[in-house]
Amino acid sequence: MPRPDVHDGHRHLGTLPAHAYYGGPAVVPTVGARATIAELRADLDHEGTAAALVIPNYGVPDPAVPFGLNELCVEAAQRDDRILAGLWVSPRPADTEATDQALALAREPGVAALKLSFLPGGDVHDPACRDALDRIFAVAEAHDLVVHVHTSPGGPADIDRMGRLVEDYADRVAVHLVHLGGGVSGHIKLIGGRFFDWIAAGRRVYTDASWAIGFAPRWFAAEVARRGLGHDRLLFASDEPWSDYPGELSRLTAAIGDPELARRVLAENFQDLYLRRGSAPDPAAARSAAGSAAGPHAATTSDDRAK
Numbered sequence: 475m476p477r478p479d480v481h482d483g484h485r486h487l488g489t490l491p492a493h494a495y496y497g498g499p500a501v502v503p504t505v506g507a508r509a510t511i512a513e514l515r516a517d518l519d520h521e522g523t524a525a526a527l528v529i530p531n532y533g534v535p536d537p538a539v540p541f542g543l544n545e546l547c548v549e550a551a552q553r554d555d556r557i558l559a560g561l562w563v564s565p566r567p568a569d570t571e572a573t574d575q576a577l578a579l580a581r582e583p584g585v586a587a588l589k590l591s592f593l594p595g596g597d598v599h600d601p602a603c604r605d606a607l608d609r610i611f612a613v614a615e616a617h618d619l620v621v622h623v624h625t626s627p628g629g630p631a632d633i634d635r636m637g638r639l640v641e642d643y644a645d646r647v648a649v650h651l652v653h654l655g656g657g658v659s660g661h662i663k664l665i666g667g668r669f670f671d672w673i674a675a676g677r678r679v680y681t682d683a684s685w686a687i688g689f690a691p692r693w694f695a696a697e698v699a700r701r702g703l704g705h706d707r708l709l710f711a712s713d714e715p716w717s718d719y720p721g722e723l724s725r726l727t728a729a730i731g732d733p734e735l736a737r738r739v740l741a742e743n744f745q746d747l748y749l750r751r752g753s754a755p756d757p758a759a760a761r762s763a764a765g766s767a768a769g770p771h772a773a774t775t776s777d778d779r780a781k
Contacts, residue, residue: 479524481744483682483709486531487514488543493534506715507531511550518556521719529560529589541572551584558748560587563610565603566596580617586748588614591624598635611643620648627657644677653685661690665697673703682711683726691729710740
């Protein structure tokens with residue numbers, strides 16, 4: 475089956491310091507991490523990747539690391555037309571100042587997404603995080619940005635918790651649930667009905683199959699065919715360097731037998747979400763959100779990875 479030009483729905487830029495994960499010795503597991511824009515561009519050249527959303531690398535319990543990579547991602551997007559930038563933001567009250575600085579970059583050319591994860595701390599049900607979440611999603615709405623949300627089974631990033639963000643915000647902001655809900659439980663909860671129910675209810679919800687367990691992409695494709703919706707909501711993502719581009723691409727293309735669906739997942743859904751955004755952000759809303767962002771105001775754990 476001919477493969478279309480591949481568009482990468484999320485990958486990471488930047489290196490991480492060694493960390494003693496899970497009580498072990500200090501290690502750097504992401505041996506494929508890229509420290510420079512030149513290295514990233516060389517990877518895109520080698521892969522033949524047509525476009526990629528690039529997000530700060532994260533996975534150690536120091537929020538300064540991903541926050542410190544935001545400007546590098548913006549620079550990458552402004553130096554290469556294939557690259558779009560995602561900005562690291564945080565709902566934790568302790569990260570308010572850093573998040574405000576990140577949100578101030580939302581108007582920069584090439585910025586297309588905001589990325590948040592509750593693994594470093596915070597809780598979607600904690601009222602202390604609500605002001606930050608409202609501010610993050612207000613900026614996303616004003617600048618027509620997609621909000622990427624990490625999902626992993628159990629704990630603060632479980633899909634049962636992250637679904638709250640879809641319910642509260644995805645009527646007006648595109649929400650990308652990274653990793654297809656996270657693990658077996660997340661896959662079953664999403665593909666078994668929840669994801670398609672959100673679509674039918676008008677929620678702007680998207681996902682990718684990075685880190686997905688083998689049955690999930692096949693089942694997703696079968697449900698798309700059976701239900702007649704969802705073909706425009708799944709994106710390919712390499713998640714480099716936490717996963718591997720060749721493996722993710724091979725697994726996803728093997729799971730999708732329909733050439734039309736493959737074309738959508740590997741290219742057109744990315745294009746529709748990021749490259750064909752219909753309406754310009756409302757200037758008044760953008761000014762209001764920017765003003766809110768500028769105003770005053772742990773250890774990482776997971777059952778599947780440090781991220």
